[in-house]
Amino acid sequence: MGTLPYAYEHFYTRDGFNSSLGHFQVVSNILPEIQQKNNLADQLNQMIAENKLNQNQLAPIVYALLVDKFGYACDSCNLKDTVDSFDSLHEAVSGWHAADLVITYIHPELGYLTVNPKNRNHWDSVGSLRKNEIVTVYAGGMDKDVDEKIAAKAVETLIKYLNGSTGKTPAVLTKGSFKYSPPKEKTAPKKPAAQRKKGNADRTPARQEQAAAAAPSPRESGGGKRRMTPFYSVPVSNELFHNGNVEAWKRIIQSYQAKHPGLEVYIFYEGERIHDIAALFKWGKVKHGSTIVFAVAGEDIKDVAKLQRYLRQGASPRFEDFLRFPVNTVLNLF
Known part of the structure; x- marks a missing residue:
């Protein structure tokens, strides 16, 4: 393929050059990890949680590594129906060795997601796969040779499962060395005993309060994983959903x-x-008996039942119970 005339245009600026260099370094660092039996989706989701990766980097990384470098079989489909229960699917696929x-999925609200x-845990983070949205399935073996026909069979069968098939798993997919093992959680290195002792002795109650105030919360440190809840129904019991x-x-x-600034409510x-x-009011069609649905997205999702x-x-x-306060007042409901 010939050289594209503007292929290196983003290198003209310092920001563009540094952004590209950072991306290349991330991909180089990922390679040793996933070649040690770590699934790429496991690795990418962990890096997202640690704020080491931006979501817009996911698609190029997936294609560059799984397709271009390791030659995984892949295929895409638009889902025939919404999938919001993953127990049977996970139980079946976890035995494919x-x-x-x-799997990659373009979520309408959460964007591009990668799933092992x-x-x-990955299925819990996704919450649901929506009807007519696109999913892509990849199957292969990194540096290990996986028969092309077996990889293609895995892709074909998994797509059928995602579209509601309940057929028996082909025996050829259950034999092999790709048994799943959960990724190891990374922990901070411990301080030497002498240093810990000295540090604790210096911690008066006042110093402990200062340290607690200065320490980032799990949300601030990016330790959580963004997900979206299932849909929750709200029936309209007023004669009309009016102003x-x-x-x-x-x-x-x-x-x-x-109360929960990191969470978003979708209607x-x-x-x-x-x-x-x-x-909803301007349309004039949301009348008594209609149903509105909502979902919450974010990292540490709380108080959904109370919100509903x-x-x-x-x-x-x-509804008037919520209007008996000055216009600019933020209600203390949660």
Whole structure:
């Protein structure tokens, strides 16, 4: 293939050059890890959690390593239906020892995600796979030789499973050396005993309070993993989801996000994401008996049941309970 005329244009600036150099160094550092039986999705998700990688780097890394370098078999499909239960799928795929597996999924809200289908934690982070959204399945063996027909069979079978097939696993996929082992959690190195003793002796209550205040929380340090909850239904029990209900919902969600600033609340109606809650009233079709759904996305998700309870009340004739305060007041609900 000939040289593209603008292939190196982003190297002109210092930021572009440094960004590209950083990306190349990340890929070089990943190689030794995944060649020691570590799945690429396991490695990438761990690096995302540690803030060592940006999400927009995932797709180029996956293609460069799995397809271009290691020659994994791959195929894509648009899902025939929404998948929100992964127990049986995980149970089946975790016994596939014939190949290493990676799934990529473009989540409508969370963006590009990588999944090791043998790692149950990854499915919990995804929450659900949506109907008509695209998934890509990769199967191969890094530096180990995996028969092309077996890799292709793994891809084909996993796509069938994602689309609801309950057929028996082909025996050829259960034999091999790619038995899943959970990735090891990295821990900070311990200080020498003498240093620990000296440090503890110096920690008066005042110093301990200062240290606690200065220490980053798990959210600030990037120790969590962003995920999205399943969808939760909220029935409209008012005669119409009118302007009062809209204002109540705005205040409820504002209170929730003030308490949990790292979390986002997504609203959906009839399969469409609602960016402006007022649109539900403007449409004039959200009447008594209609159902609005929501989901929460973020790292340390809390108070979802309470949020659902308040939103139910906000969609009922009791919405006025949330409007009895000055306009600029943030309600203390959570």
